[in-house]
Amino acid sequence: MIRAVLLLVIVVILIAAARSFLPEETSLVGSGAALAFGFVLLAALQSGTIFASFRLPRLTGYLMCGFIAGPSVLDFVTESMVRDLKLVNGVAIGLIALSAGGELNFKRLRPRLRAIVSVGAVSLLLAILFISTACFLLSSQLPFMAGMSVFHRFVVSLTMGVVLSALSPAVTLALIAETGSSGPISETILGIVVLADLAIVLCFAGANALANAVFGAVDGSAGGGAGELMVHLFGSMGGGAVLGLVLAFYLKTIAQRVALFVFGILFLCAEAGARLHLDPLLMCLTAGLFLENATDIEGAKLVHDIESASMPVFAVFFAVAGAGLHWDVFKRVISVAVVLAIVRAIALLLGSRIGMALGKVPAAHRKIIPYGTLSQSGVAIGLCVLLAKHFAGWGEHASACLLGAVMINELIGPVLFRGALLRSGEAGRREAVAGSH
Structure with a gap:
């Protein structure tokens, strides 16, 4: 679990650094989808591992990771990024x-x-x-x-x-x-x-x-x-x-x-x-x-x-x-x-x-x-x-x-x-x- 926590911290620091170089009004359409996908994938997997160590579903870890990183809390994943990831959602639903x-x-x-x-x-x-x-x-x-x-x-x-x-x-x-x-x-x-x-x-x-x-x-x-x-x-x-x-x-x-x-x-x-x-x-x-x-x-x-x-x-x-x-x-x-x-x-x-x-x-x-x-x-x-x-x-x-x-x-x-x-x-x-x- 300690390794997963450290990896999650590193991923959060990296996404925060990447966001800090962008103007506030940037919508992040297109390239933002790639940034969001990479962050969500890495952060969610580590969050799932952390939750699993407490005998909780990995799925709950994925949900909580998205909620905290999303527009309601940290806004690392913005509304436009969520919209850009709709295609990924469609593939996941299909699978x-x-x-x-x-x-x-x-x-x-x-x-x-x-x-x-x-x-x-x-x-x-x-x-x-x-x-x-x-x-x-x-x-x-x-x-x-x-x-x-x-x-x-x-x-x-x-x-x-x-x-x-x-x-x-x-x-x-x-x-x-x-x-x-x-x-x-x-x-x-x-x-x-x-x-x-x-x-x-x-x-x-x-x-x-x-x-x-x-x-x-x-x-x-x-x-x-x-x-x-x-x-x-x-x-x-x-x-x-x-x-x-x-x-x-x-x-x-x-x-x-x-x-x-x-x-x-x-x-x-x-x-x-x-x-x-x-x-x-x-x-x-x-x-x-x-x-x-x-x-x-x-x-x-x-x-x-x-x-x-x-x-x-x-x-x-x-x-x-x-x-x-x-x-x-x-x-x-x-x-x-x-x-x-x-x-x-x-x-x-x-x-x-x-x-x-x-x-x-x-x-x-x-x-x-x-x-x-x-x-x-x-x-x-x-x-x-x-x-x-x-x-x-x-x-x-x-x-x-x-x-x-x-x-x-x-x-x-x-x-x-x-x-x-x-x-x-x-x-x-x-x-x-x-x-x-």
């Missing part, structure tokens, strides 16, 4: 999604499908119900709902409940990879969060359509947001199927420098997705599912081939996510954010227990699985951004409250999940399985 899809074999999951559907459905239903109710009861304390009718407050509360119910495949996969976990518990949790987040996207489309009908979209086109979201959803899935075919062809006919080819494809996906309004997460998730379930290529083997690149990718991705957390916004909504985070945790833990009973989950698994549902990250943040974009007046303020709760879940959820994985007895099994082949 996470491709790995998640490659790990989900429907044939292998069939015995646990009832558990996955039961836990996911009940947890999401209770989360949406509890969070929406909490938002409605707190509406008198929320200035942006002042003057709204009861029905309008109900619609806003329902939309907020759907957004805050999102789970996090990115955090789940990152922690499974970090702990080297493999087995029925890890597979069940991954299946729950992936399928639940797909369901949340569809629920958001419905809630968004209702809110558009009641309030009208920013551009005045009622229902336009939901239609746009559905095209975005199914267009991304179609693009993912094409991507899966390309990867399958390459892996069967060439199969050389696989990791390099995959990363090239992911960069292309991130760039094309931004221009064509497609989601890299859905595209790469679909491609991973296609490879694992519709071809004779083992998605898990592909994941293992590119696993060596996962840690630096996760480090940059979560550090940039941490840099995007704004303390000035969080301070204004901290009381509401804490209440919503607690209500969400209660709903998900209770929903998981009811779902596990309905799905006849083995008793030994019931103490672990609920903790896999608590974390949040990219999907929830993305839905908050859409909320602020689509609804003038209340959308931006509702988004700020939700982002405050997401910030809490983003920091606490991974700690609880990592502890649960270590207690499950599945930590370290992935290395053992890989070594036996």
